[in-house]
Amino acid sequence: MLNINNLHVEVGGTSIIKGLTLCVPAGEVHAIMGPNGAGKSTLSYALTGREGYEVVGGTATLNGDDLLELAPEERAAKGLFLSFQYPLEIPGVPTLTFLRTALNAQRKARGEGEISVPDFMKLSRDVAKKLGVTPDMMKRPLNVGFSGGEKKRMEIYQMALLDPRFMILDETDSGLDIDALKVVSEGVNALRGPDKGMLVITHYQRLLDHIKPDRVHVLAGGRIVDSGGPELALALEADGYDRYKEAA
Amino acid sequence: MPAVKETIETVESLAEYEHGFITDIEMEMAPKGLNTDIVRYISAKKGEPDWMLEWRLAAYQRWLTMQEPSWAMVNYPTIDFQDSYYYAAPKAKVELNSLDDLDPEILETYKKLGIPLREQEVLAGVKGAPRIAVDAVFDSVSVATTFREELAKSGVIFCSMSESIKEYPDLVRQYLGTVVPVSDNFYATLNSAVFSDGTFVYIPPGVRCPMELSTYFRINAADTGQFERTLIIADKGAYVSYLEGCTAPMRDENQLHAAVVELVALDDAEIKYSTVQNWYPGDKNGVGGIYNFVTKRADCRGVRSKVSWTQVETGSAVTWKYPSCILRGDESQGAFYSIAITNGHQQADTGTKMIHLGKNTRSRIVSKGISAGKSNNTYRGLVSAHAKAKGARNFTQCDSLLIGDQCGAHTVPYVEAKTPYATFEHEATTTRLSEDQLFYCRQRGLPTEDAVALLVNGFVREVLQELPMEFAVEAQKLVAISLEGSVG
Numbered sequence: 001m002l003n004i005n006n007l008h009v010e011v012g013g014t015s016i017i018k019g020l021t022l023c024v025p026a027g028e029v030h031a032i033m034g035p036n037g038a039g040k041s042t043l044s045y046a047l048t049g050r051e052g053y054e055v056v057g058g059t060a061t062l063n064g065d066d067l068l069e070l071a072p073e074e075r076a077a078k079g080l081f082l083s084f085q086y087p088l089e090i091p092g093v094p095t096l097t098f099l100r101t102a103l104n105a106q107r108k109a110r111g112e113g114e115i116s117v118p119d120f121m122k123l124s125r126d127v128a129k130k131l132g133v134t135p136d137m138m139k140r141p142l143n144v145g146f147s148g149g150e151k152k153r154m155e156i157y158q159m160a161l162l163d164p165r166f167m168i169l170d171e172t173d174s175g176l177d178i179d180a181l182k183v184v185s186e187g188v189n190a191l192r193g194p195d196k197g198m199l200v201i202t203h204y205q206r207l208l209d210h211i212k213p214d215r216v217h218v219l220a221g222g223r224i225v226d227s228g229g230p231e232l233a234l235a236l237e238a239d240g241y242d243r244y245k246e247a248a
Numbered sequence: 249m250p251a252v253k254e255t256i257e258t259v260e261s262l263a264e265y266e267h268g269f270i271t272d273i274e275m276e277m278a279p280k281g282l283n284t285d286i287v288r289y290i291s292a293k294k295g296e297p298d299w300m301l302e303w304r305l306a307a308y309q310r311w312l313t314m315q316e317p318s319w320a321m322v323n324y325p326t327i328d329f330q331d332s333y334y335y336a337a338p339k340a341k342v343e344l345n346s347l348d349d350l351d352p353e354i355l356e357t358y359k360k361l362g363i364p365l366r367e368q369e370v371l372a373g374v375k376g377a378p379r380i381a382v383d384a385v386f387d388s389v390s391v392a393t394t395f396r397e398e399l400a401k402s403g404v405i406f407c408s409m410s411e412s413i414k415e416y417p418d419l420v421r422q423y424l425g426t427v428v429p430v431s432d433n434f435y436a437t438l439n440s441a442v443f444s445d446g447t448f449v450y451i452p453p454g455v456r457c458p459m460e461l462s463t464y465f466r467i468n469a470a471d472t473g474q475f476e477r478t479l480i481i482a483d484k485g486a487y488v489s490y491l492e493g494c495t496a497p498m499r500d501e502n503q504l505h506a507a508v509v510e511l512v513a514l515d516d517a518e519i520k521y522s523t524v525q526n527w528y529p530g531d532k533n534g535v536g537g538i539y540n541f542v543t544k545r546a547d548c549r550g551v552r553s554k555v556s557w558t559q560v561e562t563g564s565a566v567t568w569k570y571p572s573c574i575l576r577g578d579e580s581q582g583a584f585y586s587i588a589i590t591n592g593h594q595q596a597d598t599g600t601k602m603i604h605l606g607k608n609t610r611s612r613i614v615s616k617g618i619s620a621g622k623s624n625n626t627y628r629g630l631v632s633a634h635a636k637a638k639g640a641r642n643f644t645q646c647d648s649l650l651i652g653d654q655c656g657a658h659t660v661p662y663v664e665a666k667t668p669y670a671t672f673e674h675e676a677t678t679t680r681l682s683e684d685q686l687f688y689c690r691q692r693g694l695p696t697e698d699a700v701a702l703l704v705n706g707f708v709r710e711v712l713q714e715l716p717m718e719f720a721v722e723a724q725k726l727v728a729i730s731l732e733g734s735v736g
């Protein structure tokens with residue numbers, strides 16, 4: 001599914017990702033943990049094609065498609081979704097208008113027809129119910145005046161509605177209280193499937209209690225410095241990242 | 249006519265300005281230039297009464313003594329007022345009795361522009377769709393006015409200005425020039441001397457106009473100025489919603505458009521005036537395009553009268569326009585909702601004046617300026633309260649959005665209060681279209697142009713909501729088209 005090989009990324013001329021290799025097979029959820037500033041968000045932006053995150057070496061493919069060749073919206077149409085660590089506010093654009101426009105743009109890029117308004121309304125309501133998104137939130141301009149937690153919930157709402165094939169969750173747990181974390185995690189788990197993949201970025205174990213990863217990787221100093229099963233996350237929770245300082 | 253076809257195809261391939269085609273028909277033109285003979289010629293062509301000719305001649309004498317204003321933040325080469333035609337009319341083959349007598353080329357022009365001139369075409373449309381009565385002005389003359397008979401049943405007068413002068417001289421003499429005096433400003437005075445055609449509307453007391461009224465202005469002939477004149481009167485307790493649309497062919501020379509619009513609202517009357525201005529803006533290098541120098545003013549003459557101006561300004565090379573409200577009646581209300589978009593080399597200096605004269609008058613200004621490319625966009629607004637305007641209130645919201653780093657946005661608010669009992673609030677913001685927001689939209693699958701359109705539509709939503717439904721959809725598309733190619 002997602003194959004990253006010896007990826008090098010520079011931001012503003014500074015090397016941040018320095019030879020990262022990672023493979024997430026279809027059907028699996030991998031977690032990436034690491035200290036602040038390790039380059040976790042940088043990796044997510046490089047994969048989704050954000051300007052200023054310069055890939056200077058290596059490859060990244062999704063289901064065989066070379067991601068690095070594609071514009072951000074083309075990557076999205078291929079089914080790549082990023083739940084942002086810091087979601088943006090879009091003034092004047094109601095959430096539902098935004099999502100319907102986005103969904104139809106993706107469908108158009110894939111050569112599919114537009115979703116009908118009644119179908120979209122039904123879809124948006126069904127998904128909203130599962131994620132505890134209120135009708136008021138759906139009508140308001142996207143993320144404008146939302147709390148940190150509401151914005152994260154909205155990211156997962158968008159994700160569920162767009163139904164992507166590969167999902168990157170960047171610190172989705174930050175800002176969510178315990179109850180919200182449970183609801184959001186359930187929503188995320190419902191999106192797992194044999195032909196789907198997920199990369200869950202976090203620096204706390206608690207999210208991984210709810211979204212059980214198949215593999216856990218440690219990102220430090222721009223590289224994957226350790227990989228293991230879910231138990232690795234527990235060890236990190238106990239010991240911290242100090243022992244990777246050398247490796248970095 | 250292969251030349252026409254070729255022009256149409258060339259223009260269609262350009263796609264940026266889809267109304268840029270030229271209609272090839274025989275025209276009757278006054279000789280180039282401006283002098284008293286031309287003024288007499290125009291008046292004679294229209295078969296006007298003497299009082300109208302005298303009015304025009306007086307305006308012309310006045311104009312000769314006036315200077316072109318230079319305070320606006322716009323630059324354009326000096327206009328040679330002698331190098332323009334002041335009258336251009338499609339040559340009528342026979343007396344026009346019905347649309348069937350109209351030159352088919354003109355009918356075709358309006359069809360291409362999507363303006364329904366045949367009532368049955370409007371009626372044949374979607375069931376329950378709102379019906380709109382149209383006055384179509386082609387260069388210097390009104391070529392068709394629809395739904396007149398039906399409107400007449402409720403007492404509404406909807407006709408061309410030329411006709412009104414002949415048919416309703418008393419009404420015209422009572423109101424013409426009472427809102428925008430002949431000597432008001434350089435362009436308004438010029439207009440008073442040479443105005444060609446436009447629309448006249450009168451809504452009798454207590455009548456709610458049963459349909460939207462609209463005028464569709466089209467400049468076609470080369471080197472021709474358009475000087476239309478519109479007068480709308482809402483008598484006591486009357487209501488009318490009026491729409492104005494404008495387009496012009498793509499031509500390399502600049503063309504002058506100097507209109508005057510006067511609105512009069514008597515006691516408890518309400519006028520909603522909406523404009524979607526899409527004159528040809530000139531090409532990528534700033535060659536050609538319309539100079540749009542317009543004087544629009546409303547007189548809220550009666551108590552509790554209301555006027556709102558809503559404008560979507562996307563076209564023209566240079567725009568100089570300040571639709572204003574004189575809030576004369578106690579408790580009268582004025583509103584100005586504006587979207588002004590400039591791209592390429594366009595320049596816009598636009599805004600409003602809210603003159604509070606009566607007690608407890610209220611006004612509201614929402615201006616959304618968007619600048620892209622190498623364009624310049626200025627909001628210029630005056631809010632004033634005179635000594636008797638106790639309890640006057642104004643709220644002004646003035647937002648600018650910049651796309652790219654070669655454009656400019658300027659806000660020039662003037663405030664004058666001659667009474668301590670007035671409350672004026674002013675909020676202004678300037679933001680640059682954010683790369684972060686763009687990336688966020690693109691990550692969700694929106695191509696850059698769609699993302700820009702969505703973000704910009706979000707920015708202007710408050711104003712779009714003020715437009716009648718069917719116009720809002722058009723305007724939304726226009727906003728997107730105007731900004732094509734502005735990012736990336």
Ligand SMILES: Nc1ncnc2c1ncn2[C@@H]1O[C@H](COP(=O)(O)OP(=O)(O)O)[C@@H](O)[C@H]1O
Pocket residue numbers: 011012016034035036037038039040041042043052
């Ligand atoms: N836009 C930027 N300009 C300069 N440096 C940046 C930028 N974005 C991130 N960095 C730097 O890159 C490093 C990795 O940041 P980031 O990927 O956000 O880390 P993480 O998400 O793991 O906390 C940090 O040292 C950060 O300061």
Ligand SMILES: [Mg+2]
Pocket residue numbers: 040041042085170171
């Ligand atoms: Mg981060």
